[in-house]
Amino acid sequence: MKRAVLLDVSAIMYRAFFAHMNFKTKNEPTGAVFGFTNTLLSIIDEFSPDYIGAAFDVKRSTLKRSEKYKDYKSARKPIPEDLVTQIPRIEDLLDCFGIEKFKIDGHEADDVIGALAKKLSADNIEVYIITGDKDLSQLVDDNINIALLGKGEGKERFKILRTEEDVVEQLGVKPNDIPDLFGLIGDASDGIPGVRKIGSKKALVMLQKYKNLEGVYNHIDELSDLPGIGKGLVKNIEEDKDLAFLSRDLATIDLEIPVDYDPHKLQHGIEKNRLYNLFKNLEFKALIKKLNLKEQEPEKEALEEHKKNSSKENKQMSLFGGKVSEEIVVERENKIITTEDMFEDMLKKAKSEKIAAILYGDCGISVTLKSGNYYMPLSHDYIGSENNSIELLKKFLSADIEFISYKFKDILNEGYEIKNIHFDVMIAYFLLTAQTKESIEVVLHNETGDDFPLYKDIFGKEDPSKLPVEEYGEFMMKRSESLYDIYKDLKNRIELEDMHDLFYNVEMKLILILSKMEQEGIAIDPEYFREFSLELSDKLQELKKNIFKISEEEFNLNSPKQLAEILFMKLNIEPVSKTKTGFSTNVDVLETLRDRGEKIAEYILDYRKLTKLQSTYVDALPKLADERNRLHTTFNQTGAATGRLSSSNPNLQNIPVKSDEGIKIRRGFISDKGNTLLAIDYSQIELRVLAELSKDETLIKAYSDGLDLHDLTAKKIFDIDTDVTRSQRTMAKIVNFSIIYGKTPFGLSKELGISQKDAKEYIKRYFEQYPRVKELEEKIIKNAEETGYVKTYFGRKRSVDGISSKNGNIKKQADRMAVNTVIQGTAADILKKVMIEIDKKIKDKNDIKMNLQVHDELIFEVKDESVEKYADLIKNIMENSIKFKNVKLEANVAQGKNWAEAK
Incomplete structure (x- = not known):
């Protein structure tokens, strides 16, 4: 039996677009085309079709359904600009595959697909409709199947609806009854109204009893006897009768549209x-x-x-299942290492080939060589014993082999030493794409086009140690094999993008340093945190008492609905903004109310702030400490697109710095007995980077003369010759940093508590006093518009989405991101470079350890007698290892028995 595939182009391209939004060349976005191609290859591989047709949607305004109901699909958002530009490319792609395209004025792709499917079915051709739209299930018959994108279970790519029973399981009704279902429930995404307050459950009760809309309305007097159908709903059903039948009509696929049907044209x-x-x-x-x-x-x-x-x-x-590398033309054999002889054979081959891709998992490690794949179990008694397996792995990792992996830090943190950490695919991919926190499955899919289901999608919640070794080994080997196969391409792209130094001499060298910092951790005082938590609890109780006194009743402070009722109904406070569900009580609203003098809003803001501090830090941190009361955060090299390190589990970079409570939290971070915490941070590093890159004479002179830049800015924007007040300096400091972050007059006015007019004036005066800063920003934005990306001082690249958007808000956001990335990214690169230089000097020392990096600050734990020695050494490295032409970097040194004292 011949087989045809019909493509719902809109469904496929939208899914592809959102899965690969950041794919682009310097000239155009490409993610939708890339994802569409991979899906198309998967479809051909899965279904082996003799015929393929692709159906496109037309403009909503031209649809015949819009003539019947003017609000049909009116609520749909316009197609994203970056997707619109890719549609011609998708059409080109289909032409390259010889796939016939269909687009009929006045009719949706669903109608085109329906008409084609019925004609193919009538010719006894099996049809698979590739879509994400369950509405098309009304077409299912003996020859027509629906393949739902991304809905498959386990290793399956598609969920196939082949029979009436499949459709009933999916939607609750048979295919022919689907329009009746939508007649009652409507479809918000398509603007089909349906009957008010009728959902699927109630609709199915009626249809199962009375079959269709005619049956429902013929028994209108009996409906209230059905479970869940009250008199109020019956009234809605009566009043919305015309809408129900109109909705059914809108949801019914038109099979009689004129479509040019010729199976020979569908060959490809x-x-x-x-x-x-x-x-x-x-x-x-x-x-x-x-x-x-x-x-x-x-x-x-x-x-x-x-x-x-x-x-x-x-x-x-194979055209559709092949591997990436052209060099690999024979299939690698998969082997489970079960004896020492097998291990020695693998080691011998690896030493001979000089390169191996490795991937560390929960129960073992997979190894890919040019000549074969291996899986070495560590948690099973395969090679004598588990301990013996670990010793053999140590031997393997210490061999003279260039290792490729994904996130080497995971292996290092297990206590293994690796002689030659050559190429981390995770970091290479991050440098090339600036995509943050991508899983190995996403990276490998994007680089190879193959599917890599997540562990949970294949094995569910099964403990890996309980799986057959062969199954888990195959899962691991597929991934290490693909790491091996994409390595050379990534390496070449790193060279072509001129990021060799950044990759090999910064990011790769940082891996070992971060691993050591994570394993070392930093000590905390659990008793201090316990007492601090009690103190916060007392403050929270006092705040609750004050709030309830004003409200004259107790209520759930964590319920926005109850809070809104108290504020705007009982207390009759004038609302600030409204949402779909009622009056808003978010932070902006409460701050506005506080500024109006509403004391209850001030108390609620304090309550929320202290509650968050208590739950996020004061109570949580001691639970995360080890038996030595040391916290071990994870530093993420790929956590921020600007290149900054981020911190997680726990996040130690987000502890508030300006509040008294934030200082108190830092007081709980301590040094061990006989040690001191040494904290060294850069003085205004991002502003110094701004001065260097802009070459603004006023900024450069201010730093060379040792002036207080915030004081200088205050005098310029406030036009004063007298001494600057503390509040004026604070405002000027905010203005200085607002320029880096591209803050708008609106944003600046909110932060400073001034009018937008004044904020706009301050920004204007700033650029008048530092004119080269404005020129730098314009240059960065212009280059981004021309190339699609920005580069830091040290060559780090980041694509800038929306830099050429016609949408004003998107464009402004992209402009801000471009400028911020260049400045913040350069500062981030400086910190990484100095960490490497510092590590060179201290890595073999027993009296100092690098513990934390928090943006522009480094924290060390040092023996008391060595503090002054290392303070001078590290300050010198931070100030002199990176030499700018126009501005000197400066570092501040502080020390103490806890982190608060060292600030």
Whole structure:
């Protein structure tokens, strides 16, 4: 039986777009095209179709359904700009695959698909409709199946609805009854109104009893006897009768539209040279390799021929299941290492080949060589004993082999030493894309086009140690194999993007340093935190008492609904803003009320602040400490697109710095007996970077003369010659940093508590006094518009989404991101470079450890007698290892028995 696939183009391209939003060349966004290509390849591989057709939607305003009901699909957001620009590319892609495109004025893709599917079915051709839209399930018959994108279970890519029973399980009704269902419940996404307050459960009760809308309305007097159908709903059903039948009409796929049906036109084949040129323009290097595309291939070659030339057993040669690297033309054999002899054989091969990709898992480690894949269990008694396995792994990692992995830090933190940490794929991918916190599955999918289901999607909640070793080993080996295969391409791209130094001499060297810091941790005083928590509890009780006194009743302070009722109904306070669910009580609203003099708002803000401090830090931190009362945070090298390190589990970079409570939290971080905490931070590093990059003479002179920049700015924006007050300096400091972060007059006015007019004037005066700063910002934005990315002083790149957007808000946000990335990213690179220089000097010392990095601050634990020595050494490194041409970097030194004293 012949088989056809019909593509719901909108469903596929939207899903692809949102899955790969940050994919782009310097000229255009490409994520939707990339994702669409991978989905198309998966579809062809899964269904092996003889025929393919692709149905496109048309403008809403031209739809015949819009003539019947003017609000049909009116609430839908416009197509994102970056997706609109990719639609012609998707059309080109379909042309390259020889896939017939269908678009009919006045009719949606659903109608086109329905009409084509019925004609194909009538010709006894099996049809699979690829969509994310369950509405199309009304088409299911003996020959027509629905393949729902991304809904498959386990390793399945699609959820297939083949029978009436499948549709009933999915929607609760048979295919023919789906329009009746939507007649009652409507569809908010399509603007189909339905009947007021009728949801699926109530609709199914009525349809199961009375079959269809006619049956429901013929028995209107009996409806209130059904479970859950009260008299109020019956009234809605009566009053909305016309809407119900209109909604059914809108939800019914039109099978009679005029569609040019010719199965021969639905045959398909790849024009390989044309596809190569498209992929080359889009910079889809992995897909070029995956499909083995080259220039000047024969113009047309049937897809089926490629599939015949491949087999399930030799996927390296397969058009749709192949690996990335052109060098690998034979399938690697998967082996589970069960004896020392097998281990020695693997080690010998690895030493000979000089390079290996490794991936550390919960129960073992997978190894990929050019010649084969291996999985070495560590938690099973396979190689004599678990301890013996660990010793063999140590031997392997100490061999003269260049290792490739994903997140080497995970292996180091388990206590293993690795002789040659050569290439971390996670960090390389981050440098090339500025994508943060991507999982290995996402990275490998984006680089190879293959699917890598998450562990939970395959094995659920099963403990890895309880799985058959072969199954878990296969899971691991697939990933290490792909790490090996994408390594050379990533390495070449690092070189082409001129980020060799940043990758090898900064990011890769930082891995060992961060691992040591994480393992060392920092000590806390649990008794201090316990007492502080009691103190906070007393303050919170006092605040609650004050709040309830004003409200004259007790209520749930954590319930926005109850709080809104107290503030705006009982106390009759004038509301600030309203949401869909009622009056807002968010922070902005409460701050506005506080500024109006409402004491209850001030108390609630204090209550929320102290509650968060208590739950997030004071109570939580001691629970995360080890048996030595030391906290071990995780430093994320790929956590921020600017290149800054982030911290998690626990996050020690977000402890408030300005409040008394934040200082008190820091007091709980202590040194061990006989040690001192040494804290060294940069003085205004981002402003110094701004001065260096802008070459603004006033800024440079201020730093060279040792002036207080915030004091100087205050005099300039407030136009004063006298001494600057404390509040004026504080305001000027906020203005100085607002320029870096691209704060708008509105944002600045809120932070300073002044009018937008005054805030706008302050920004204007700032740029008048520091004119080269404005020139720098304009230059950064212009370069980003031309190239699509920005670069830091040290060559770190970041793509800037929306930099050419016609949407004013998106454009302004992109402009701010561009400027901020250059300045903050340069400062972040400086911190990383000095950490490496400091580590060179202290790594073999027993009287000092580097414990924390918090943005522009480094914290060390030092033997008491060595504090002065290391204070001078580290201050010198921080001030002199990075040499700017125009501005000197300065560092401040503080010390104490706790972190608060060292601030």
